[in-house]
Amino acid sequence: MSGQADARQTSARVDITDVVCPVTFVKTKVALEELEDGEVLEVRLNGGEPIQNVPRSLKDEGHKVTNVSQLDDGTFLLTVVKGGLL
Amino acid sequence: MAEVDYAALKKGGFMRQIQKDKFSMRLKVIGGQLKAEQLQKISEVARKYGRGYVHLTSRQGVEVPFISVEDIEAVKKELAGGGVSVGVCGPRVRTVTACQGLAVCPSGAIETTNLAEELDGRYFGKELPHKFKIGITGCKNNCLKAEENDLGVKGGVFPEWKQKDCSWCGLCEAVCPPRVVKVDKEKQTLAFEKEGCVYCGKCVKSCPSGAWEGKGGYLLSFGGMFGNEIKEGLHLLPIVFEKDKVFKAADATIQFYRSHGRAGERMGKTLIRVGAEVLKKDLEEALK
Numbered sequence: 001m002s003g004q005a006d007a008r009q010t011s012a013r014v015d016i017t018d019v020v021c022p023v024t025f026v027k028t029k030v031a032l033e034e035l036e037d038g039e040v041l042e043v044r045l046n047g048g049e050p051i052q053n054v055p056r057s058l059k060d061e062g063h064k065v066t067n068v069s070q071l072d073d074g075t076f077l078l079t080v081v082k083g084g085l086l
Numbered sequence: 087m088a089e090v091d092y093a094a095l096k097k098g099g100f101m102r103q104i105q106k107d108k109f110s111m112r113l114k115v116i117g118g119q120l121k122a123e124q125l126q127k128i129s130e131v132a133r134k135y136g137r138g139y140v141h142l143t144s145r146q147g148v149e150v151p152f153i154s155v156e157d158i159e160a161v162k163k164e165l166a167g168g169g170v171s172v173g174v175c176g177p178r179v180r181t182v183t184a185c186q187g188l189a190v191c192p193s194g195a196i197e198t199t200n201l202a203e204e205l206d207g208r209y210f211g212k213e214l215p216h217k218f219k220i221g222i223t224g225c226k227n228n229c230l231k232a233e234e235n236d237l238g239v240k241g242g243v244f245p246e247w248k249q250k251d252c253s254w255c256g257l258c259e260a261v262c263p264p265r266v267v268k269v270d271k272e273k274q275t276l277a278f279e280k281e282g283c284v285y286c287g288k289c290v291k292s293c294p295s296g297a298w299e300g301k302g303g304y305l306l307s308f309g310g311m312f313g314n315e316i317k318e319g320l321h322l323l324p325i326v327f328e329k330d331k332v333f334k335a336a337d338a339t340i341q342f343y344r345s346h347g348r349a350g351e352r353m354g355k356t357l358i359r360v361g362a363e364v365l366k367k368d369l370e371e372a373l374k
Contacts, residue, residue, distance in 0.1 A: 052261050055292040056192070065294045067271075068256040076260055085294060 010079070011039040016054070017046050017075055024050045025057045028080075032063065037083035040066075044077055051076050062086040099172035100158065103151065110141065110151040111161065112173035114210075117184035117202030117222070118146035127168025135161050145219070146183045147173055177349070179209040179218045179340075187224035187241065188302070194224035195287050195302045196241030201329065205239075208333065209340065215347035215356075218340070226286040231312075233319035236353045237339055238307035239332060242325050243287025243300035247278055251297035258289040258298060285325060303327040306335055308365060309354035317354040322366040323373070331373050338372035339365065 014031035016024045024045065031041055045054055047070075055065050055078065064084025069077050092102060099112035113128065120128075128148060132140050137152045153161055162172060173181060182205045185191065187198030205220055212218075222239040223230035232238030247258075258276075259269045266282035267289060269275075290300035303325040310319030326332065339353075342365045347356040357365060 047260075052263070052288055052292075055257055055261060055294075056288070059292060059294055060192070065257050065292075066253065066255055068260045070260065078257075079255075 008040045010042045013042045015044045035082045039082050041080045096175045107155045109153045110149045111153045113148045114171045114173045116206045117199050124170050174211050177216045179212045182206045182220045184222040185224045185230045195243045198222045198224050216352050233307045233310045234312040235310050238319045240305040242285025242303050242305045245289050245298050245300045251295050253295040261288040261292050304332050309357040311352045311354045334372045338368045342368050
């Protein structure tokens with residue numbers, strides 16, 4: 001549940017608002033590789049294509065999105081648990 | 087040399103060129119797929135009888151230009167030996183186009199390759215008042231431009247939400263293009279305005295907890311054209327879920343066009359003249 005995941009400490013952050021598909025997911029993957037299963041990555045990403053594609057790719061690779069929030073500047077913050085769906 | 091029957095040649099996929107006695111030979115391709123051995127045969131023929139190249143048409147077809155009129159029979163025979171047949175032109179059902187659909191594409195909502203084969207098997211080459219194009223696109227992204235066709239088929243996902251599996255992460259709200267999903271994380275409620283759903287399936291594909299489930303279906307469009315005149319195909323039916331209904335709707339559409347279409351009139355024009363509600367009624371009757 002989101003409450004539990006939110007309580008976990010964020011282990012790393014990555015900002016992918018400066019790149020476009022497919023580098024968005026590549027950058028996210030690289031950031032995840034630094035973590036152990038169960039650790040939490042925070043991803044800042046743009047609306048449109050990135051928000052529609054990156055979470056789907058994360059799911060395909062077994063990582064669990066536990067929370068999404070939209071910031072005042074229109075970008076999104078994803079909380080991702082590495083290997084959370086495995 | 088015997089007199090050239092241009093109409094018969096055109097029907098059989100041989101397109102006149104400005105070069106006298108040369109033809110651009112249109113090959114039959116279904117759903118944009120050619121097997122390696124077919125490609126090899128096409129390559130041989132293009133080298134031997136054409137000028138060593140092919141032209142890719144706007145509707146996933148292959149043409150071999152510069153075939154001499156006296157070689158036509160020999161070329162057809164050679165192609166047949168490699169599993170390649172010639173296409174068609176003129177007032178009849180043309181190549182059925184398709185994207186790769188859910189068998190390959192992560193966005194695909196429906197199977198497209200077999201569907202293209204089946205539609206081709208049922209309708210390819212059938213004589214009608216004017217050209218008749220069928221196109222299949224696997225999802226809302228519409229890579230294959232369904233609404234440009236006389237009969238367009240588009241894959242869609244009809245989503246359903248199950249509260250018990252929801253983790254209230256808010257992702258479905260964030261990914262929904264028409265923004266018809268609203269999640270209240272505090273109160274743990276979710277509102278889904280079904281009427282505004284575009285059947286893209288993004289909620290289903292991204293949901294991390296499997297709370298969204300989707301059923302793949304077909305969104306049909308009728309009377310599109312994108313040539314001398316441009317008209318977007320009309321959506322006259324709600325999403326249908328059974329493949330059988332796609333065939334029933336296609337049968338009814340072709341029957342409508344045969345009954346009401348005038349020679350040389352695209353179905354989109356027939357719909358304007360006769361009224362789209364006439365076809366809509368026929369379709370509803372056929373799908374009862």
